[in-house]
Every structure is written in C-alpha cells, then in structure tokens.
Amino acid sequence: MKNVVVLGGGFAGLAAAVKLTELGHSVTLVERRRQLGGRAFSFTDPTTGDTVDNGQHLFMKCYHATLALLQSLGAHDEVEFQNEFQIEFRHPQKGTSTLRIAKTLPRPLNVLAGFLRFKSIGLSDVLKLRNIKPELSKQLPLSLSVSQWLEQCKQTQRLQENFWNPLCLAALNEPTSQASARYMQAVLREGFFGSPDGAFLGYSRLGLSNLLSARSQTFLNKHEQKLLLGLSAKRIDSVSTHEIAVHLSDNTKLTPDAIICAIPPQALSSLLTPHSFPELLQKLSLYRPSPILSVNLWYDRPCLDVPFIGMLGTQMEWAFNKHHLYQTHDHASPGHITLLASAAHALSQSQPKDLIELAQQEFESVAPSASEANLQHARVICERKATQTLPLGESPPNTHTNHPKLLLAGDWVNTGLPATIESAVRSGFCAANSVDKK
Ligand SMILES: Cc1cc2nc3c(=O)[nH]c(=O)nc-3n(C[C@H](O)[C@H](O)[C@H](O)COP(=O)(O)OP(=O)(O)OC[C@H]3O[C@@H](n4cnc5c(N)ncnc54)[C@H](O)[C@@H]3O)c2cc1C
Incomplete structure (x- = not known):
C-alpha cells in the first residue's frame, strides 16, 4: 500500500483518488475549495431556488472512463443518454x-x-x-x-x-x-x-455538484480516505529523486510516496521551483484559456418541448430545457432555459445586461412560444478558463514528470483527447495506475 497525495478535486483528481482507493492505496485529497467537482459544479439560485450548473455539461456514450468513475460513485444511472444520436438544429430564418x-x-x-x-x-x-x-x-x-x-x-x-x-x-x-x-x-x-x-449524447439529471461532489465525498469517507477541503498546496519540493514534499496553506508538510497533481496548468506553475522542472514550466506557460458563457433565462412557462436544441446562425449555440433534463430529480422551474456559447472570447467582454438581451432575442427567434411568455429572471455565468489549450503544434505534457514521484493529471495532460471530462478522468486513472505499478 502506498500513501499518495492527490492535489485537486475535479474530475481528474477524483478519478485518481477513486482508482487508487480501489487498488488498495491510502489517499489524501487536497482541494482548495470547500467542495469537490472543480470546473463541474452547481449551486442554488437564490431567486428561484433552482439548481444551476456553472455551465451545461454534455457526456458522450464513448466516455468509457467517465462512466466507469460514475459507476464507482454510484452515480452512473443519473446520466441520461439518447437512444440514438439526434440533434434538432434551429435557425431563425431557415427553420428546423x-x-x-x-x-x-x-x-x-x-x-x-x-x-x-x-x-x-x-x-x-x-x-x-x-x-x-x-x-x-x-x-x-x-x-x-x-x-x-x-x-x-x-x-x-x-x-x-x-x-x-x-x-x-x-x-x-x-x-x-x-x-x-x-x-x-x-x-x-x-x-x-x-x-x-x-x-450518443448524455446529460446529468442532477445538478453537477449533486452528481459528483456529494457522492465523491461519501465514497472517500466510506473508504476512510483523507479529504482536506478548503486547503491549497503552496509549494512542491523535490528534495531528492527518492523524496518529494508538498507544503499546504495551513503550513503542514506532507511527504508521501507519490503526488498526483490534478490542478490546472497555472496553478501547477506556481507550486514548482524553476530549477527542478524547467521544461515543464516552459510548457505550462504556453497554455491559453478559452471561455464558455451561459445565460440562464427563467420564463413564466415552458418554452421548449425537447431536452435541448442546437442553434445555427446565432451567437448562442445551444439551448437546454433544464426542467426536462432534471425530470424532477433536481430542482428546475418549468420555464428555466440555459443558453450556451463556447469559445466566447468576444461575447465574454459584454455586460451581463446586454448578454441577457441577446440570449433572449436569439432564443425567441428559434422558439416562438417564448415570445409570448414573460421573462421573470436571468443570470449570466462566464467561465473564463473553461478549458485550456496549447498553441497549434505544441504537445501537452505526459503523466510522468522528470521526478519519479510527481505525476500529472488533468484534462490538459496528454491523453490524445481534447480538454473534456473524459480526458480528465483518463488522465486521473492513468496517473493512479502508474503509481500502483511502481
Ligand atoms: C462551462 C463549462 C462547460 C463544459 N462543458 C463540457 C462538456 O459539455 N463536456 C465535457 O466533456 N467537458 C466540458 N467542460 C470541461 C470539463 O468541465 C473539464 O474538462 C473538467 O471538469 C476538468 O477537470 P479537471 O479535474 O482536469 O480540472 P478542474 O475541474 O479544474 O479541477 C482542478 C481542481 O484543482 C483545484 N486546485 C487548484 N489549485 C489548487 C491548489 N493549489 N491546491 C489544491 N487544489 C487546487 C481547483 O479548485 C479544482 O477543483 C466544460 C467546462 C466548463 C467550465
């Protein structure tokens, strides 16, 4: 049995922690925030009492590692998949x-x-x-x-x-x-x-935190793993090739058998000393963020008769019918719609008021019944670092670093996939398996 510290409690860190647990190792998971889930989380909107995701996440049936993780957490059945691949696209002028x-x-x-x-x-x-x-x-x-x-x-x-x-x-x-x-x-x-x-596309029937954070916490507690929420890693010391240490924000120092760093590139940069990891640091400095923008609209009645639609000829690209997605498994008012725009570099500079106006106008142009409904409430969420990518031609770092006891995980690590949940989970499993084999 090895003592492993996992830094970061997003999909990647959780995948590493769960896999290590299943392989019989002892885990200390350190997460800066007070909840798990990283970039996939939800909260309660105080005005409506609805569960709101920080951005709608879609799964694919080919997310085999993710589905295995959710199975371990007992959350597998909460992801609803289509019976066949089908997307209804609506265009304001050209129709459906x-x-x-x-x-x-x-x-x-x-x-x-x-x-x-x-x-x-x-x-x-x-x-x-x-x-x-x-x-x-x-x-x-x-x-x-x-x-x-x-x-x-x-x-x-x-x-x-x-x-x-x-x-x-x-x-x-x-x-x-x-x-x-x-x-x-x-x-x-x-x-x-x-x-x-x-x-086939899938969506969670629960807010993301109910899907992931609560169940991961239960899993880790049940297996008596150590969960340090609200604490961050401050520095990693590669003392020698046989020893590695991490210093935490409460001034404790951990010297485990291995550290799996499952935190974003910039956060990792700030932990490493330049002389120990020069090439890795140089690579980390090249990552650039790409935002995802969500506009939540609450109408006084249902305005979509399908779970989601793709939008063409508009700046918003998707509209999700939250009431339909949750099917009463979690809280969403009948008229709660989430509109989403990816790689929204220009849009994310706009004022929330203008974004709400744009989202409303574009949604009503493809869902005419919404024009007859009353908009009661709206909320904009901009995730500026929704994903991180390297410039064209640059290859991402691998799981192994030049220190045998320091391994990397995260959706940005080399898995052959774009920065997605599946990439994060595969990277976490890969790091955990590498620790196990050493
Ligand atoms: C709005 C939005 C929509 C998305 N939609 C989709 C989608 O539809 N499908 C899909 O596959 N993917 C989607 N993604 C991407 C997906 O969310 C990410 O790929 C995935 O969550 C990344 O997980 P991760 O564990 O690699 O990183 P993160 O989730 O970022 O986890 C890293 C964790 O490390 C913690 N941390 C940072 N610094 C420290 C420190 N010093 N010490 C301790 N902890 C630290 C952070 O708090 C965080 O919890 C979306 C992302 C967003 C934001």
Whole structure:
C-alpha cells in the first residue's frame, strides 16, 4: 500500500483518488475549495431556488472512463443518454433541421443517410463527407488546424457552417482556425466511428455538484480516505529523486510516496521551483484559456418541448430545457432555459445586461412560444478558463514528470483527447495506475 497525495478535486483528481482507493492505496485529497467537482459544479439560485450548473455539461456514450468513475460513485444511472444520436438544429430564418444518425443501418451508411436527411446541407456536401473516413487512420500533425484539414478534405462552406464549426466549438471549445485537427480526429474516431452508440449524447439529471461532489465525498469517507477541503498546496519540493514534499496553506508538510497533481496548468506553475522542472514550466506557460458563457433565462412557462436544441446562425449555440433534463430529480422551474456559447472570447467582454438581451432575442427567434411568455429572471455565468489549450503544434505534457514521484493529471495532460471530462478522468486513472505499478 502506498500513501499518495492527490492535489485537486475535479474530475481528474477524483478519478485518481477513486482508482487508487480501489487498488488498495491510502489517499489524501487536497482541494482548495470547500467542495469537490472543480470546473463541474452547481449551486442554488437564490431567486428561484433552482439548481444551476456553472455551465451545461454534455457526456458522450464513448466516455468509457467517465462512466466507469460514475459507476464507482454510484452515480452512473443519473446520466441520461439518447437512444440514438439526434440533434434538432434551429435557425431563425431557415427553420428546423434535424441531424439523426439511425442505429438500424450499418456504419458508415447510417452516418451518410443521417446527413442526407439533414436539411441544412445538400447531396454535394454529403458526398464530400466521404473524404473524412480515410483520414481517420492517419497520424495528423498537431500543427494542422481543423480548418486547414477541412480544406484538405474539400469540405464545402455549407458543411463547415452547419456541421463542422458547431461540432468543433462544442467538442473542442475552440474555433476551427485554432483547434488541432488531431483532436477533432479523436472525437470522430471515438464518437462517430468507434462503438455504434459512441456519439450518443448524455446529460446529468442532477445538478453537477449533486452528481459528483456529494457522492465523491461519501465514497472517500466510506473508504476512510483523507479529504482536506478548503486547503491549497503552496509549494512542491523535490528534495531528492527518492523524496518529494508538498507544503499546504495551513503550513503542514506532507511527504508521501507519490503526488498526483490534478490542478490546472497555472496553478501547477506556481507550486514548482524553476530549477527542478524547467521544461515543464516552459510548457505550462504556453497554455491559453478559452471561455464558455451561459445565460440562464427563467420564463413564466415552458418554452421548449425537447431536452435541448442546437442553434445555427446565432451567437448562442445551444439551448437546454433544464426542467426536462432534471425530470424532477433536481430542482428546475418549468420555464428555466440555459443558453450556451463556447469559445466566447468576444461575447465574454459584454455586460451581463446586454448578454441577457441577446440570449433572449436569439432564443425567441428559434422558439416562438417564448415570445409570448414573460421573462421573470436571468443570470449570466462566464467561465473564463473553461478549458485550456496549447498553441497549434505544441504537445501537452505526459503523466510522468522528470521526478519519479510527481505525476500529472488533468484534462490538459496528454491523453490524445481534447480538454473534456473524459480526458480528465483518463488522465486521473492513468496517473493512479502508474503509481500502483511502481
Ligand atoms: C462551462 C463549462 C462547460 C463544459 N462543458 C463540457 C462538456 O459539455 N463536456 C465535457 O466533456 N467537458 C466540458 N467542460 C470541461 C470539463 O468541465 C473539464 O474538462 C473538467 O471538469 C476538468 O477537470 P479537471 O479535474 O482536469 O480540472 P478542474 O475541474 O479544474 O479541477 C482542478 C481542481 O484543482 C483545484 N486546485 C487548484 N489549485 C489548487 C491548489 N493549489 N491546491 C489544491 N487544489 C487546487 C481547483 O479548485 C479544482 O477543483 C466544460 C467546462 C466548463 C467550465
């Protein structure tokens, strides 16, 4: 049995802590905040009493590691998945167009048939989609952007506007010009061309903190692991190759058998001394944040008859019907709608009042029944560091550092995936397994 300190209680740190527990190790989890969950959390809106996520999170059926973690926590059944991949897109002028990939046809026929019925594109676009499949087995360079790759694959303007751009923003939280084609390739491989149900979307029927924080705490307490909430790591000392120490904000010093650092790049930078980890520090300095903006609107009545819609031709990209998603498992008023914009660099500079006006106007342009309803309350949440990415061509750090007892985890670590929940959980499992094997 090893004594392991895990720094950070987001998905990555929790995955590491749970896996280490299952492997029979002793864990001390240190989390700066008073609750677990990291960037995936919820709170109660004081005006309505509704549970509000810091931003709607979607899961995919191909998130195998995440689903295994939720299973360990007893939260697996709280994620509701579609029975088939289906997104209803609405455009203010062009109306509704549904992308539905039937599970009855063999792949890739079902994908092509689904696109043929997708009104936002035409037959000539669908034929170009066939250029993508052979690309999936190639080793694409990290320096190739999604937009350059789409050009190489001769994807039409219409396809880019109605499919690739929204997919890139949703899955990679970056516009196609900034995102690496390598990560888009990973999403396509695992989601659309892996297991038949890999792309099915799922959502939590509970606020994110009820899904993750409370259950993780119960799990760790039940297994008598040490949970230090409201304490931060202040410095890591690599005393020698045999010893590593971490100093905490209450002036205690821990000298475990291994430290798994599952905190964001900038937080990690501030813990490391330059002479011990020069290359890692240089890499960490290159990470740049990408924001996600949510506008919660409360109407006096239901305004959407489906769980969520994609929005085309608008700045807001998704609208989620919170009452429908929670299905009374958690608290959401019937008229609670969350609108979301990814990679919202420009929008996040606007005033909340203007954002509410924009979200209301755009939502009502695609959900006419909302124009007849009264808006009673609104709330804007801007997560400025929703995800962190490296410039094109830069490869992320691996789990192992140049100190054998210091390992890295987090959605930004090299997992081959974009910065997502699944990347965070895989990185946490990988770090825990590495500690176990040493
Ligand atoms: C609004 C929004 C929407 C998103 N939507 C999706 C989605 O639909 N699908 C998807 O897959 N992903 C989504 N993501 C991304 C997803 O939330 C992240 O990939 C994931 O939560 C990252 O987990 P993590 O453990 O790597 O990092 P974090 O969650 O950031 O956890 C790091 C933890 O470390 C703690 N910490 C920092 N410094 C210290 C210190 N010195 N000492 C101790 N603790 C410290 C922090 O408090 C934090 O709890 C979204 C993110 C946001 C913000």
